[in-house]
Amino acid sequence: MATQGERPALRKPVFIKVDQLKPGTSGHTLTVKVVSSKTVLQKARPTAASSARPTRIAECIVGDETGVIVFTARNEQVDMLQPGATAIIRNAKIDMFKGSMRLAVDKWGRVEVIEPANFTVKEDNNLSLVEYELVHVVE
Secondary structure, three states: OOOOOOOOOOOOOOEOOHHHOOOOOEEEEEEEEEEEEEEEEEEEOOOOOOOOOEEEEEEEEEEEOOEEEEEEEEOHHHHHOOOOOEEEEEEEEEEEEOOEEEEEOOOOOEEEEEOOOOOOOOOOOEHHHOEOOOOOOOO
């Protein structure tokens, strides 16, 4: 335990591979390459008091040497995650959308573009194409 006045030691990130992602999990740190990016939503939010900041959402196919997954990029993340870019995605979570996994980063996570990585993305293992069924467990 940290004593008063001391900051707790930061945990070292544990990097995982795309094929280790499971539905309903969070806190993932991955190094991925962007295969493709497609803008799915682009709209200005007109608000009376604040400036109209546009909302942009893109679905990016990101992956590593074990597989690929759809990453939902929001606003400035859309500019960062251009095809060919390599990024570290920190504190990511798995969202379920129509029964398939999507990787996303909320306000607690971070996307950081880094030097190009020297791995080949395994594009024929798309985790977002696997459909999961919600099963209610009755005890």
